[in-house]
Amino acid sequence: MIQELLQKYIWLVQTFIRAGERGLSLEELLDRWEYRWDSPYNRRSFNNHRQVIEELFGIHIECDRRSNRYFIAAGGDLSDGSGATAWLIDTFTVNNLLSRSKDRLSGRVSVEEVPSGHRHLTDIMEAMEDNRILTISYGKYGSDSSSVFTVRPYAVKEAARRWYLVGWCEEREGLRVYGLDRVMDLKITDRSFVLPKDFDVDSLFATSYGVYLMENAKAVEIVFKAEPIEARFLADLPLHPSQKALRKDADGTTFSIRVSPNRHLIMDLMARSDRLEVLSPKEVRDSIRNEVDKMKKIYGD
Numbered sequence: 001m002i003q004e005l006l007q008k009y010i011w012l013v014q015t016f017i018r019a020g021e022r023g024l025s026l027e028e029l030l031d032r033w034e035y036r037w038d039s040p041y042n043r044r045s046f047n048n049h050r051q052v053i054e055e056l057f058g059i060h061i062e063c064d065r066r067s068n069r070y071f072i073a074a075g076g077d078l079s080d081g082s083g084a085t086a087w088l089i090d091t092f093t094v095n096n097l098l099s100r101s102k103d104r105l106s107g108r109v110s111v112e113e114v115p116s117g118h119r120h121l122t123d124i125m126e127a128m129e130d131n132r133i134l135t136i137s138y139g140k141y142g143s144d145s146s147s148v149f150t151v152r153p154y155a156v157k158e159a160a161r162r163w164y165l166v167g168w169c170e171e172r173e174g175l176r177v178y179g180l181d182r183v184m185d186l187k188i189t190d191r192s193f194v195l196p197k198d199f200d201v202d203s204l205f206a207t208s209y210g211v212y213l214m215e216n217a218k219a220v221e222i223v224f225k226a227e228p229i230e231a232r233f234l235a236d237l238p239l240h241p242s243q244k245a246l247r248k249d250a251d252g253t254t255f256s257i258r259v260s261p262n263r264h265l266i267m268d269l270m271a272r273s274d275r276l277e278v279l280s281p282k283e284v285r286d287s288i289r290n291e292v293d294k295m296k297k298i299y300g301d
Helices: 002-022 024-036 043-057 083-100 119-130 228-236 263-270 283-297
Strands: 061-064 071-072 132-138 147-159 163-171 174-179 181-194 221-226 245-251 252-259 276-280
Touching: 002 024, 002 071, 024 043, 043 061, 119 132, 119 147, 119 181, 132 163, 147 174, 221 228, 221 283, 228 252, 228 276, 263 283, 276 283
Parallel strands: none
Antiparallel strands: 061 071, 132 147, 132 181, 147 163, 163 174, 221 252, 221 276, 245 252
């Protein structure tokens, strides 16, 4: 029952997104509902659904009183308003389509597996809703042993096909990040905690690259130039949310990002080394040069 209701809420949102700024009249919506769900629909049910959609997703279906047409004010691109909402809608829609059209779409849709996406995520988010403390058994890479930590779950974050728990570790007395694929066991305790006022996970990682918490590191502006084809890829899929295009010429585009450099960033920049050059700061150029020297020792001149 709950899954069916969610499917209908998502269908309503997607229907209004496809309708665009012109929106839909109530009659048009009722016809589409009855065609899709093979059941009658009325204004009262629609208004109830509008209210639930706003509460669940923060999406407001408005009505233009001059034309009596309903629309989503975001103009169809929900990613500008809420990345989490857009992710939820896209993920649920794809899963729903695959479930309904398993035979017709078999062998035609390929998705990447997220190793930790199905493990512990539901329990963690339920604990976050109630502000309940967790105990986790956690094993690090390169070690066969595990440690038990008491964690206040502040947030979850997805990065590079993995889910991470961001929380306050009581044993370490500080914020820590835990990969869910390395959580061996997890329990929700009866203890509660108070989430710090104005906590926001995106702000926490605003100058980080990846899921690394750079508490004492200083963010710097990194300027790099990409050749034309690579520049188009970077324009569509930026290296970092802070990325800006500074100038463009026949040889390519010069970008900047503001982050705290770490090894993950250096490796990603090197992966584009034949199509991208870091111009500044000197410290980042030196880090790349050091990695190149290490490669020379392995592969020769």
